[in-house]
Amino acid sequence: MRTLSMALALLFLLSPAAWAGSLTPVVAAAMDTLGSPRTSFSDNERVVLQQKVRNVASSPNRIHFRFVLLGPSGSQVFEHTGNSVPGSIGDSASTVSGIPVKSFFAGSGNYTFQGSATMGGETVQQAPVVFNVSSSYIILTYPPNGTINLPENPPTFQWSSSGASRYRLTLSDSISFTNTAFTFTADQILGNSYQYNGTQGLTAKTQYFWKVEGLDAGGLVVAKSDPPYVFTLGAVTQSRDVAVTALEVLEVDAGGLGQEQSVKFKIVVSNQGSTNEANIPLRFSLGGLPAPGTPVTMAPISSQEARPYEFTAPFPSDQKDSLAVACVELFDDNPTNNCKTVQITRPPRADDRSGPIDPNCRITSCEQIWSAIKDALRGYGDKCGADLGDYECDGFEGQISCQDLADLVEGIRRGDVNCAMSGPPRPLPTPVYQPPQMALPGMAPPPPAAPVVQAEDDREWSGLALPRGNPTDKSVVQDEKDFKKLWKRLSEEEAPDVDFDKRMVLAIVTGKEDRADRIEIESINSGLQGLTVYYRLVSHDRQGAERVAARSKTPYLLKVVPKSGMDVVFERLGEAPKEEEPSQGLTPAQKLIDEQRKPRTQEQPKKGK
Template sequence: MNKNNLSLFSFLFSVIFINSVSLFCANLTPSGISVLDNMGTKRTNFSNTEPIVIWQKVYNSNTSSSKIYFTFYILNPSGSICFQHTGNAAPGTQGYSETQISGINIAQFYSVPGEYTFRGKAELDSETVTQEIKFTVSSPNITLIYPPYGARNLSDNPLTFRWVSSGASMYRIIVADNAGMNNPAHSYTNNGENSYTYPDNPTLPREKLTPGEVYYWKVEGLDSVGNVISQSLVYNFSIKSESSNQSRNVKISALSLTAPVMSQKEPVNFKVSVINEGNTSENNINIKLSLGGVEANDSPKQIAIINSGQSHEIPFTAFMPENQEQALAVACIDIFDDNISDNCKTLLVNTASYNRQKKKLNYDEMIEILKKRLGIGNIEDLKDYDLISIVCPSCGEGELSDLISGLVSGESQVSGVLVEGDEGTTKKITNNFSKEEFNLTDLNMKIEFFTELSGFTSVFENKDSYTLVIKDRKEWKNIWQKMFADKDLPEVDFSKNMVVLIVSSPKDNADFIRLMGIRKSGEESVIDYYIVENPQEAMESAYILKSIERIEGSIKFNKINRNKR
């Protein structure tokens, strides 16, 4: 354990030292950075359900015996790092060097719609080059808020339409006098705002809203060049000619969760509080609730009668949209009284923070967390030890899952292990690392499971291309030491994943290799890939190492011919 942690501290020190060097770029210069879709097309707008490829290219003017090391970051709209990858490298020879990571599911780092930043950093000796490019991630759904569906006799002046943003660059609001939205009466495209105020005096006569007539409206999300990337459902409404003197005001006073959100797969339970603040009774009022634009399973529900001053609490059950940690819940009353604006309530539901801190974990989930925190190798070293004490002042007594949650958050620390002796005796071994030295939160930032690595190599003296499927740690260690003898072995969970290696033939003159996908062909699985040729003569063979989901049975590789770059 001491040896493992000393090597970890040496690694951390080396990272800190490199970042502290005063950087002056003389030989290494930026040459390009891109975000591409799965087909290799450069784009700046994506939906939160797509996979992407991130790519960086630099130019080295002087040959070095060292390698160029690349680090990739993705920053969310608030500027925080939500994705990080290290390990890609290229020879320090003179000329262009490029690298990429493919198959990154946006859902892996997506939290909210908006503008994300891909930052690529290349390092050679004491020089560092950083490049950035921004791209927008949007949700395919737009939720309309106001006017609510079926609103009648609105007295708003002016009338303001409101909706939940999906992350689009622009929004187009369309108002028509027919449900098919044909030949719209009015249309307007804004600059990304989530509201629009209808003009009091529109240009054309048919644009002026007629009291009592039913109108239909929807919103489309557009990218920067005007393509539709998201859209809403169609809602309808009408306006009245003069203000009402009736004292009618039924409102939703509160929208809340009745239980914590345990996971995306579990139902989300809501409570909607309704009160009648008017001076008359109201009958047969429908209450609707949606989550992430999808109506709840038991929506709508009806209140048969609600008297003046009376209140009701109505339960609803919904489910989080797939691959989303955040979703907006909207509860509305189907009544159009004197104060329409308080007929709806919204609540942002977030599963992320609760799942990280409060979820009750089973044994296998606890082991997985320990693997991620300490590394699989260290877990194997500890398999004969029993944990006997955890320092965790804020943990609930007797709650093992709370203790593990404390371990995850960094509030807890391992203070000792119990070792079984040869004659049945036991002794306590206390670790000699202080909390400052042995911080689990820091470990989480540094120890990551292997995903992908590409570059150039000369260790395989093959005349033809070389392919390999690695399914166990022993073979993984042999290949890694052969290719990168001076680097620590990354962790791979071979119970769930495997690693594929593809090395180009020298005659391929390869610039890089890209995996296209995996398909079934009869009884065997086929991994399709292609090679992009270098316009200049390549000095070494290109390679790609990629961790993918484990596949049992026969596997073969299929090289697809593509045009030169």
């Protein structure tokens, strides 16, 4: 008996150290009522929570279990304590069965099961178990129930998310969804919306019924919409909507010495309408100047198709900031998206970024110097107003530093350096002599000789026409369409041909305020700032009613000049002294009438003495 007491005392002295740290977690699970682990439930089901621990040292203390559930927001929505087992060696488990999901349901989403066990002051935590709970009822939101003449075809269906893993949509022309002429099912929908893409088109004025079911990861139905919704489609209307959806810079060529800078752009045109389109012009400009190759006529583009285009445009050397504009020329149902713009800043030149120029660098080649200057002038729009291909370097002796040449070229680009071209003008074609045409007796007169055509560079037309407005109209005609329109206003004859690829027409048409008999162009001067046209009005010396009658019409002058990209300014000079009306070429009767029209001074009768 004494020996037994000593043994019991030894057991109580050693037991705390013996069972300390002997408890370890094994597993925790969320299961259905059949005992199968699940990762998703609906709010009309029951859930079973279970956890298991392992004890390696026997203890007189019991193992107490705690069950906690956290909702989608992280707050505690369920707790259960009171389950316990003896502290025996081995695995021990505890289960809470048949918990209604509705008793802790706090909305669709993920729930977390946290299990723990305590023995003799020692607590161990199970690994968290996450499972999804979805609402058993799905709310259909679009199209609304009973919608008539739904404008969308194909329609897009939308519903409230129930928390299911995926959804199944069923569309039919019968409320029973069975034994119908049309039924469509899509069962791999991950979100809460779906646009119909069935091979069979939907018909206007037909009733369609639709419903949605929520599925778990195993394909079981955990939620559904009830009752089904119904709608009818309206007639499909064709829409036209071609948009420039993107305009971006791909790369910038900063250019080197004597080279122009350029920018490469990418343009994306999208057909957002329901009709296919073709032969639509696409225009692109940089700094107000059309890019080379524009406009382009777009190839046919299908509905909902997007197509990229690329353009490379020279950067206007007289602009620091330039606006790039891309437009499709189409008056469609949404003209606000026909154009897109982007503002860009001219980058530093490549030679500016490369650091200081070697002060010992020298250029002795006349051709190299002229090439750099010619490229600078060409990049600036041929501001000297001449064909630079007709000129070559001659008579250069010595050398110029690379820095001086760079400064000269940059000065030309900025407009700080003036230039002037000298030399004989291009010779005009020599008129062909036409002998007088004579008809012999008894023979028909020969056809009139072909008129000698004046050189196109120097052609001009003048005359009188009815005034169309008060101020004098001064303009530059750049194309054949505008020229024929202007010519029809001034003359009843057929408009002459002008090569507007190489030429343009300076037009001066006086108005009611500027009465004169003819217009003379004194000179046309060119410089880095543009072309300046100096002209004056010339009037004949007439008086009284004759003056009024003679000026019922006003003069005009049209002059052909080489085409130029420069700005044109018209400057009016003071009027020339009045001239007497010329009478050369008049018949004797016309001369007599003209003489009688001249005002005369009546002599006073002499008084007798």
